[in-house]
Amino acid sequence: MTTTNPKPEGVSFSQEDWDEVSDTPPMTDAELAELKPLKEAAPEMYRLMTKRGRGRPPVESPKVNLTLRVDPAVLDAYKATGAGWQTRMHEALARGAGELAR
Template sequence: MNNTSHKPEQLGPGYSQEDWDEVSDNPKLTAEELAALRPAHEVPEVYDLLPRRGRGRPKVPDAKVNITLRIAPDLLDAYKATGEGWQVRMQEDLRASMDRRLEVAVKRSKHVASLSRPSKQTA
């Protein structure tokens, strides 16, 4: 597992902290200035200008759904044996099968509908 703990910021090559402080646009705040600071939400004219972001990743309109699926071990082994990306291949195969089944169902329904219509009789 990767170590994601905070690491001290590295200074640029050949520059000391004093060099960075000298060119900084942000002067150090005094104790009085720090005490006078307020959270942004208490200053509506500033808070309203801040961008709004939700928590986590942005929502995707066609997001995939996590499920638990019980399948035969030999079928799972066969997909895993195809290497990395086997889950995507399994989804593609399921989608292709669904498309074929839908085509057959549509053809059947058209056939059934044609059988159930009364034939026109000529007089």
């Protein structure tokens, strides 16, 4: 599930903020002509800013996807416990695996 961060309440610029920066003079044609793209002016910064990681970060011990057949009553009992039932089922299986290893 993807979530977005809504804009926090009260975070905006006041008229005083805009008035404070409104006296910045416009750039001259000569200044504009001297501007370079970030890729040329600061290539390392550009590389770091445009580097994009793909997917989730790798985990040390990834879980294994498997199909498991269980009795419907067992599944219903776990689902009846509400959200997080898969985690609780995993924890019960992990405890059982620990007992088998003894």
